[in-house]
Amino acid sequence: MIDVIDLKKSFGSLEVLKGINVTVNKGDIVVVIGPSGSGKSTFLRCLNCMEDPTSGSIIFNGVDIADMRVDINVHRRHMGMVFQHFNLFNNKTVIENIMLAPVYVRCQELKKRRRQRLFGKGGQEAAPQATKAQIKEQAYGEALALLKRIGLEDKADAYPSTLSGGQKQRVAIVRALAMNPDVILFDEPTSALDPEMVGEVLDLMKELAKEGMTMVIVTHEMGFAKEVANRVLFMDEGVILESAPPKEFFANPQHARAKEFLSKVL
Amino acid sequence: MGNFGNKWNKFVEIFVERNGYVKVVEGLQNTLLIAVFGMLIGILIGTLIATVRVIPKYKTLPRALNAVCTFYVGLFRGTPMVVQLLVFYYVLLPLMGVKMQGVRVAMFVFGLNSGAYISEIMRSGIQSVDAGQLEAGRAVGLGFAPAMIKIVIPQAVKNILPTLGNEFIALIKETSVVSFVGAADLYVAFNYIGSNSYEFMVPYLVMAAIYIVLVMFISLLVKIMERSLKKSDRRN
Ligand SMILES: Nc1ncnc2c1ncn2[C@@H]1O[C@H](COP(=O)(O)OP(=O)(O)OP(=O)(O)O)[C@@H](O)[C@H]1O
Numbered sequence: 001m002i003d004v005i006d007l008k009k010s011f012g013s014l015e016v017l018k019g020i021n022v023t024v025n026k027g028d029i030v031v032v033i034g035p036s037g038s039g040k041s042t043f044l045r046c047l048n049c050m051e052d053p054t055s056g057s058i059i060f061n062g063v064d065i066a067d068m069r070v071d072i073n074v075h076r077r078h079m080g081m082v083f084q085h086f087n088l089f090n091n092k093t094v095i096e097n098i099m100l101a102p103v104y105v106r107c108q109e110l111k112k113r114r115r116q117r118l119f120g121k122g123g124q125e126a127a128p129q130a131t132k133a134q135i136k137e138q139a140y141g142e143a144l145a146l147l148k149r150i151g152l153e154d155k156a157d158a159y160p161s162t163l164s165g166g167q168k169q170r171v172a173i174v175r176a177l178a179m180n181p182d183v184i185l186f187d188e189p190t191s192a193l194d195p196e197m198v199g200e201v202l203d204l205m206k207e208l209a210k211e212g213m214t215m216v217i218v219t220h221e222m223g224f225a226k227e228v229a230n231r232v233l234f235m236d237e238g239v240i241l242e243s244a245p246p247k248e249f250f251a252n253p254q255h256a257r258a259k260e261f262l263s264k265v266l
Numbered sequence: 267m268g269n270f271g272n273k274w275n276k277f278v279e280i281f282v283e284r285n286g287y288v289k290v291v292e293g294l295q296n297t298l299l300i301a302v303f304g305m306l307i308g309i310l311i312g313t314l315i316a317t318v319r320v321i322p323k324y325k326t327l328p329r330a331l332n333a334v335c336t337f338y339v340g341l342f343r344g345t346p347m348v349v350q351l352l353v354f355y356y357v358l359l360p361l362m363g364v365k366m367q368g369v370r371v372a373m374f375v376f377g378l379n380s381g382a383y384i385s386e387i388m389r390s391g392i393q394s395v396d397a398g399q400l401e402a403g404r405a406v407g408l409g410f411a412p413a414m415i416k417i418v419i420p421q422a423v424k425n426i427l428p429t430l431g432n433e434f435i436a437l438i439k440e441t442s443v444v445s446f447v448g449a450a451d452l453y454v455a456f457n458y459i460g461s462n463s464y465e466f467m468v469p470y471l472v473m474a475a476i477y478i479v480l481v482m483f484i485s486l487l488v489k490i491m492e493r494s495l496k497k498s499d500r501r502n
């Protein structure tokens with residue numbers, strides 16, 4: 001699904017990623033670990049081009065999205081992203097947070113279809129099937145179902161600042177789900193949480209994993225990596241030193257660096 | 267003080283019997299129109315400029331746009347409003363062969379001028395919004411412009427509302443120079459009354475009072491707004 005080919009990224013003269021090659025298949029749960037500053041976040045942010053790669057390719061569903069000529073917005077809609085600091089839209093209610101992107105995208109499509117019809121392109125089958133109000137209603141229903149799933153339907157009209165950290169992150173996860181993404185990228189989703197809230201977020205992620213969602217997760221939760229991942233990537237100084245199933249990796253790390261890292265965190 | 271009573275009577279006579287009040291109402295209306303439309307145009311221009319100024323600048327187009335905006339802001343902040351009005355009315359309009367009423371000209375120039383000031387206010391507002399907000403918007407597939415319009419700018423505006431209120435007060439006060447381009451504002455109205463009675467003390471005193479009341483009223487609105495925003499912040 002995602003093929004990363006010789007990905008390099010520099011900030012000015014600082015080379016953060018030094019040639020990364022990774023393949024993420026459908027249904028993979030890839031956990032990325034490594035010391036602070038090794039480039040994990042930068043790697044993850046290159047996957048959906050939040051950072052433009054300096055060189056190399058990111059082939060996502062057959063398209064090189066690192067190419068500046070592709071419309072990155074279209075591809076990002078198929079890649080969810082969950083942030084360490086949640087980044088819920090502060091000016092929107094919980095349900096608006098979830099509905100925003102689906103409504104926006106479907107309304108854009110509606111406009112496009114109307115335009116095509118106006119200019120006689122697209123033929124009969126391109127007749128718009130929904131109005132803006134119908135799109136909103138449908139998205140509202142979907143968003144409410146997602147909120148029910150995480151048990152927060154009573155918070156639908158609350159603003160993010162009234163939620164606890166764990167609630168915020170779970171809303172952020174279903175916000176990503178609302179677009180029916182092919183893959184979700186997580187950057188330390190539990191690092192900003194109070195310890196008692198880590199569990200609820202990890203549980204939701206485990207559920208997604210069981211349902212077959214493809215996920216790339218940067219985390220320091222080694223227990224979670226062992227339990228859920230089907231592959232662990234160990235990054236150090238901008239390269240992937242090891243890529244192995246968690247059992248193998250945790251039982252028998254190959255590189256001295258990985259051994260040293262594990263002895264510190266376990 | 268008998269003298270003052272005399273002056274007051276003259277003022278009242280012209281104000282009431284010789285239709286002075288019509289001029290004053292008209293003047294007040296124009297003053298407010300110029301300030302309100304100037305503010306609206308200014309917010310539009312200011313938001314555009316502020317947005318251009320926060321776009322990352324490794325590409326040529328943003329850089330060129332940014333240079334244009336810097337020039338624009340420097341130009342309008344570096345010259346007095348009166349000069350801008352005069353240049354626009356007596357130089358640019360004739361050169362372009364356009365005829366325009368003084369009030370329209372004033373609205374326009376006030377918009378251009380306040381746009382330069384508001385762009386700086388708006389820029390600090392945008393910078394006060396956490397960068398993660400824009401990122402999250404981009405991550406769900408919104409382009410830069412929709413993400414700014416739907417997510418960042420509403421939060422920025424909320425943060426700078428009090429400052430915008432003060433900018434509006436400044437605009438109202440500055441409208442007192444629009445008679446330079448033939449717009450009939452409060453000053454023109456009271457000057458008319460003064461000229462007809464050969465007595466300027468009372469008319470100008472009343473004019474000052476009207477400005478003070480206007481400004482106090484708007485300050486009050488801004489304070490109320492500020493307080494209710496703070497309250498909603500605490501609740502949230
Ligand atoms: N926007 C940026 N501009 C300049 N340097 C950056 C930028 N983002 C990251 N870096 C640098 O790149 C290096 C790798 O950063 P990155 O955030 O990818 O590390 P990380 O592995 O995620 O670390 P952590 O575990 O602390 O989150 C660091 O040295 C960091 O200072």
Ligand SMILES: [Mg+2]
Pocket residue numbers: 040041042188
């Ligand atoms: Mg990081």
